[in-house]
Amino acid sequence: MPDRPAVLFVCLGNICRSPLAEAAMRAEASRAGLDLLVDSAGTGHWHVGKAPDRRAQAVAARNGIDISGYRARQVVREDFLHFTHVVALDHDNLARLLALRPAGAGAEVSLLLDHVPGRAGEAVADPYYGEAAGFDTTWADVTAGARGLVARLSGFL
16 A cells, blocks of 8 residues: 555546546645645546546636546556545446455545535536536536545545
């Protein structure tokens, strides 16, 4: 396990929700002065090597963050050994992560919105098949989750 908090955000394709969660977490950790390792991945392989969806890039840019250099990757079993927290964006991906997690791996697995008071058990809606406005809702959700997780991890050190 790493000697500092290390957070991996996971959605299905790693081109919408999880890169936005990664960006929000980096921003929130920076504001809090928290030294974290942050990454994102997908449970699926379809978009490996591709940049985030243009609508995800646009909402991040509107919030002052450039994610155009991010590239999708697929989660692997070793991630559970390299990250202290593996955070799913929805229930399907949470189930996939729990099935993939090696026995004895120390990474805590959770849903992102579990870290937001009053929203435990909720999923971040997938904006991929909807209108661009759905990405603003996703941004609000991942930002709230990142704030809650940063507050929790501040006690990790």
